[in-house]
Amino acid sequence: MADVEKIQQEIQQPLIKPKEISSSDGRNQDKNDGGHPWMVYLSTFVAVCGSYEFGACAGYSSPTQSAITAELGLSTAEFSLFGSILTFGAMIGAITSGPIADFIGRKWAMRVYSAFCVGGWLSIYFSEGSLALDVGRLSGGYGMGAFSYVVPVYIAEIAPVNLRGALTTLNQVMICTGVSVAFIVGIVLPWRALALTGIIPCAVLLSGLFFIPESPRWLAKIGAKKEFVAALQKLRGKDADITHEADEIQNYIEELEQLPKASMFDLFQKRYIRSVTIGVGLMVFQQFGGINGICFYVSNIFEMAGFSPSIGTIIYALLQVVVTTIGATLIDKAGRKPLLLVSAVGLVVGCILTAIAFYLKAHELSEKASAVLAVTGILVYISAFSAGMGAVPWVVMSEIFPINVKGVAGSLATLVNWFGAWAISYTFNFLMEWSSCGTFILYAAINAAAIVFIVMVVPETKGRTLEQIQTDINA
Structure with a gap:
């Protein structure tokens, strides 16, 4: 009888056994093989x-x-x-x-x-x-x-x-x-x-x-089980064992289905407030750190600093693509939080350099040094933004919200982002007329506050499934 039970257990095991890898929090999770x-x-x-x-x-x-x-x-x-x-x-x-x-x-x-x-x-x-x-x-x-x-x-x-x-x-x-x-x-x-x-x-x-294929998680959410399995299998490969991943997604969806349909007001419940704070907070700091004012009027900034606007704009455009691409290769190795911190520090440095440049220009202390510092500050700023604060908030936003509130929560975070884009682009010229040096000091202070927010509030999500991230954040 013992031999028979052993054989039955072996038959019930999948033909392709998934390898186990450790997640960032020490738990084991499956990795599809084949x-x-x-x-x-x-x-x-x-x-x-x-x-x-x-x-x-x-x-x-x-x-x-x-x-x-x-x-x-x-x-x-x-x-x-x-x-x-x-x-x-x-x-x-x-x-x-x-x-x-x-x-x-x-x-x-x-x-x-x-x-x-x-x-x-x-x-x-x-x-x-x-x-x-x-x-x-x-x-x-x-x-x-x-x-x-x-x-x-x-x-x-x-x-x-x-x-x-x-x-x-x-x-x-x-x-x-x-x-x-x-x-x-x-x-x-x-x-x-x-x-x-x-x-x-x-x-x-x-x-x-x-x-x-359609998103397997969305298919699971609407109860299309056959389509869900087919989509996940198509994404992972026809020979991959998706048993564990499919079960984890399905179990998580079933837990969420027991909750009532979420509205915008539900986002402020205790179970969701941390993920909303993280998602919205990152969008606030991404935009109010000055990116759209600088991006929309970069030619004018270079011209005010005494540098060729056309050359400066081309360098700016190429640099952001190169640095963002490098950041994409590092995000799953270095992690989300380190990239955000390095980026925020770089934004502070870039703003301070640009502020010093305009201070020197306003007081006619050194026109040549002013131009060099302004160009250096803007290029440091866009490099730092492209390395982390440009992309990583969107990555984290896509990871932290449970699927039952992802629609309304994602809409809220995206709305905040676009409101910030409008507010900064609209007020930038008025701020520059008030004080070009003071404008960049203000942006430096906001980016310094972002550093504190990232250290205190934002979790690391590298190497973990969406279900694990959301369970821990919204527990």
Whole structure:
């Protein structure tokens, strides 16, 4: 009888046994063996076309300002509205992105947002006045704001533990790439032709969505068990054993299903307040540290400092892509928290150097030193931001919220992010008129506060499943 029981136990074991690896908190977790994550790579590539579209929208207005205003006879106020209305569309997209993605799924949500972007570019291309320009910009902003939520969430939900950080960081890499390409190509192409190039990433995204699976976690959430297993198997490889991962996801979903449907007010319950504080707090510090004021007006900053605006902008554009890419390769090795800390310290240093430069210029102490310090400070700032604070808050945001509140919580965090983007870009010129040195001292103080917040509040999520992260944070 003992031999029979032993044989029965062996038969019940999976043919491919998963290897055990230790997570960062000392617990064991399974790692799929026998499969290859090529479908994860393909799915990520398709999704980050939405991130590239984000960057293309954000970078469009800078190289086209003089050409559009000259051809259509727009005033400075009219073009300013064209540029800033993008953030209003993005805020609307942020509010609606979570509920839409939860209701129709991640893939269909990306299709909807792509349609808004395509419509926006076509409206800009055929525009003969400010109204069509503004409608197109608003439509593109809506798609951009929605992509800023759904892309990192989709990648986090499909990626295995050991690849999740790096793959999610590609969201920021592609945003930077889209901005940089728009800056550089916009020097050569007419503004209408540049608008048509914005349709290309949408076309790739819409085509690619036919070949990649839906998020397994979303399928599990809506009760589509067969589709859930099929999607997870497709992502992990046909020979991979997904038993443990599927059971862990399914058990976690069943626990969440016992909870009532979450609303925005539910986010402030005790069980969710820590994850909301982390997600929203990181978005606040990411934006109010000054990034959009510096990004939108970097040419003016270089010009005020006595440095070539065109050369400085090209260096700025290329540097952010290179450093963000390096950060993507380090995030699953160094961890989220160390990158955030190094980044925040670099932001403080960059702001202080720039503040000193403008202090010297205002008091006519050393014009040459002022220019060198300003350029150095801005390049240190963008390098530091690209290394951590640009990408990592989106990675952490995609990891910390339980799936039953991910829609409303993600929408809240994304809305806060876009409100901060608008507030900083709107107030930057007023602050610079008040005191250019004081502006950067203020940003340095906010980034110093970010260091304290990261040390005291933000957890390390490297090497842990989403279910483990969310259970610990929201326990």
